[in-house]
Amino acid sequence: MLQDTISAVSSPRGKGGVAVIRISGSNALQIAERMFCPSGSLPLQATPRKARLGSLLAPTASIDWSPVDQGLALYFPSPASFTGEDVIEFHCHGGALLTETLLGATFAAGARPATAGEFTRRAFLNGKLKLHQAEALGLMLEAETEEQLLLASSGLRENSPLTKALNALYDDLVLLLSTAYARIDYPDEDLADLSPEEVLTSLQKISTALSALLKSFRTGHAVVEGIQTTICGRPNVGKSSIYNRLIGENKAIVTDIPGTTRDILEHTAQCGEVLLRLSDTAGIRDLQSADPVEQIGIEKARQKLADAELILAVFDGSEALTDADTALIASLKATLTDNPRAYLLFVLNKSDKPAAVSPEQLNQAFGKAVPCVAVSAQSGEGWSNLVSLIQKTFLEGLLDLSQNAIIMNARQNACLVSALEAVRRAEKSLSLGFTFDIVSSDLEEALESIRQVDGRSVNEDIVSSIFAHFCVGK
Ligand SMILES: Nc1nc2c(ncn2[C@@H]2O[C@H](COP(=O)(O)OP(=O)(O)OP(=O)(O)O)[C@@H](O)[C@H]2O)c(=O)[nH]1
Ligand SMILES: [Mg+2]
Known part of the structure; x- marks a missing residue:
């Protein structure tokens, strides 16, 4: 299998300024000679790793092989190439039909279509990349946060x-x-x-x-996958307001009517260097005082606690603890017994108003000390304490992603x-x-x-x- 020559479009599909077609394998040069006519007297073979201007040829429905574009070709002889095999790269204009036509030409000249990840797989099999470096490369292609990018680029280095x-x-x-x-x-x-x-x-x-x-x-x-985080609390304590502030958008409906949130709302949020996979949930209270739709929401909220890695248990710090709060605290004890990997954090919200609850009261109700932060989802007060507590917990002090x-x-x-x-x-x-x-x-x-x-x-x-x-x- 490894002896055959593969080709694919390596740039994204669709219209663009430039597209890149990559060929790898023992026939790469032969295929390039069939479909590329370099300007100047030197053949492509004589100028390894140099960009050469020339005509790109392809067979079309009406005419046999003929020039369809002017572009660049690069020849990377084995073993000094990404895959370790002979590699050719064509840089052509980025028209969708043009790119497909040139890719078709590589097949007509003897290449076969590359499968997903096959260039990198060949690089790994030929000893050009270690497996964990290939995984870092995968992360780099998928990276959506700066931290993922930093981790990927560090992991990709030969001497990482x-x-x-x-x-x-x-x-x-x-x-x-x-x-x-x-x-x-x-x-x-x-x-x-x-x-x-x-x-x-x-x-x-x-x-x-x-x-x-x-x-x-x-x-x-925490950086790559993100932390499954469930925001819970009795109705009206400000869970959705906290959710909105964490994601940086007003996605969740916020009203002063208890029982506003019913369905689970999910979004990712960057919290310092940690990625959170956040769920906002319905306020948990006695099922008898909730209507049938809210009851379903409460059941869903409880289920969301079962697989959480981080639980943000929210309380209204401006009001004395209610029966619903203490019932929730008691149920969280059972949740942590069933889901011991979950990290519990108490959030005393509405710190812009005079405090009516203290962290000690929460700890007393819970039976042991739990980290607690006072914040105001409305004004942003105390927010940096919340972010740094989460970050400290999940990054274990390994903040230098490029060095550790x-x-x-x-x-x-x-x-x-x-x-x-x-x-x-x-x-x-x-x-x-x-x-x-x-x-x-x-x-x-x-x-x-x-x-x-x-x-x-x-x-x-x-x-x-x-x-x-x-x-x-x-
Ligand atoms: N003063 C003050 N009010 C807040 C704060 N956070 C939320 N509120 C208000 O509290 C009320 C309830 O806020 P929500 O975010 O909807 O509360 P919730 O916990 O999601 O409520 P349910 O979805 O009904 O369970 C709204 O009127 C908010 O404006 C805060 O930090 N300070
Ligand atoms: Mg809500």
Whole structure:
């Protein structure tokens, strides 16, 4: 499969100033010679990595191969190209029909249509990109926030903090394994390498590094996927006003009539460097005092709490706590038992008015201390405290996205969790005095998990699923 030559339009479809057609594979140059006539005497082959002006030819319905455009061609000989294969790029005028006609010409000259992500997949298979770098590239193409872009561009660098951290773990594990194997193969020899105590110290160093890396997933997840956030509270406390201020638009209806919001409203919001996937919900109160439509809304609000990662429990700080508030606080205790990953934050809204509730009262009702911020959704008072509390919680102090090694997806996280489990098993075996052959099988497992993160060893189905998310032409 890898020997065939693929082509695709690498710029977005539709009308544009310039379009880029990319060809990769062993016949790329031959195809370019069929469809590109360079100006000047030198053939394209003689000028690698240089933009050459010339005529672009294509067969049309009425005439055989003939010039259809003037454009540029670039020839990147293997292996110094994006895919590691011979690559040709044509830059033509960006007319939709013109681009399709030229793409058709590449097929007529021997290329086949590239599948989604196939150029990047070839780059990975030819060792030009590690798997986690390819994932960073995927994030770069999808990035909608500045933070996602920063994380992606850092992850894409050849010497990214994540690559360095993975390489260090890999090298340490290989060194330990070679020690273990030397001891298995030559048990009677007085080997000058690591003693069991030194191996244990190295294992502890590896597990500390793995734990630190795993902690960074909280940040990666907050930046890449966003935090599922549910705003809840009794009616009229200002949930929708908080939602509107967070998203920066007046999307939710705000009135002084309790029970205004019925359906769940959803939107993303950038909160400092954290992306929130926000849900505004119906005010939760005793079902008997709600009409049938509101009752459905209350049920939906409760369901939204079950899978939240962040719960903003809102209270009207200008009014004494009501029965509905205390009932909600009691139900939140049960919610956190069922959904322990949720992070609860109390928001005392309407701080522009005289305070009638204190954080201590809320803590007392809840039974333990919960972080609390006083804000006014109306005036914006206290807003920066809310943003920095959320940011501090989810970024774990890893604010420099370009400098810290940050795991950016669940696949990388799962591999590193397996690596840590295996290293911990090895530590335990060693401290219990087990032989090196037991320890080495755990170390092999840890090494295999690291190999899966960067793609040194990875299952074909996983590779296919990663590249299937890319667009055609990438
Ligand atoms: N003074 C003051 N009034 C506020 C503030 N936030 C919201 N309000 C007012 O409180 C009332 C209710 O606001 P909403 O945002 O609709 O409250 P809600 O919790 O979404 O209400 P339901 O959807 O009915 O559950 C409106 O009259 C708002 O203008 C605030 O910070 N200060
Ligand atoms: Mg509302």
